Amino acid sequence: MIQVTAFQWVPPFAQGSVRDIRVRWALEEAGLGYDERLLGLGEHKSPQYKAVQPFGQVPAYRDGKVEMFESCAIVLYVAEQSDALMPRDAAGRAAVLTWLFAASNTLEPQVAQLAAIDIFNPDKAWAKERRPEVEAMVRERLGELQAALADRRWLADDRFSAADIIMTHVLRDLRHTDILADYPALRAYRERAEARPAFKRALSDQLAPFKAAEAARPELVAG
Ligand SMILES: N[C@@H](CCC(=O)N[C@@H](CS)C(=O)NCC(=O)O)C(=O)O
Known part of the structure; x- marks a missing residue:
């Protein structure tokens, strides 16, 4: 199963543009399902996560065959597998x-x-x-x-x-x-x-955990 890392919550200015959306969108266009691995506060800078993404950033990607980071590289890798994202000629x-x-x-x-x-x-x-x-x-x-x-x-x-x-x-x-x-x-x-539609699904899937986190902890939006 494909797994993509994303943040559990980011401040409002970043919501809808965190770079896992690029990968989510590509996977949606390609018709490939995936699981998200949500990172809690500060987890992206942990040694464990840096072993996956050396710069402590999202997204990172794994599918059982490969492990990757860098959103453009991941999107290109997905595109290689789908005519919906890359012509064959x-x-x-x-x-x-x-x-x-x-x-x-x-x-x-x-x-x-x-x-x-x-x-x-x-x-x-x-x-x-x-x-x-x-x-x-x-x-x-x-x-x-x-x-x-x-x-x-x-x-x-x-x-x-x-x-x-x-x-x-x-x-x-x-x-x-x-x-x-x-x-x-x-x-x-x-x-x-x-x-x-693929973009809309990617966007709403990125936003869903942010909304859930804000509902559970209103102080996040209050600043
Ligand atoms: N070049 C990387 C940049 C990734 C990146 O900047 N991710 C941001 C979120 S959009 C991040 O994780 N920032 C947290 C940090 O750098 O501490 C890519 O495209 O994957």
């Missing part, structure tokens, strides 16, 4: 790899910088000084992505793939801003991806 496969790495290596670093400023350091002087430049870099990348997407529905071969899972997740990390409103084709792309 060389050109289609190359397009998926290209766009998946573009999401992770070209878009995500800029988006992550903005999130680091807005979510973790909004009041710091250095953050206020740096933010306009970071937002400009994000906007430049988004403009380029929108031009490249043109009138296609999906990134690779114009069919949904593993690349769209990672790109959508990266774009979701702009949810705390209204920047995507200036890129209507990208906003529509993200909404199209989020409307997929």
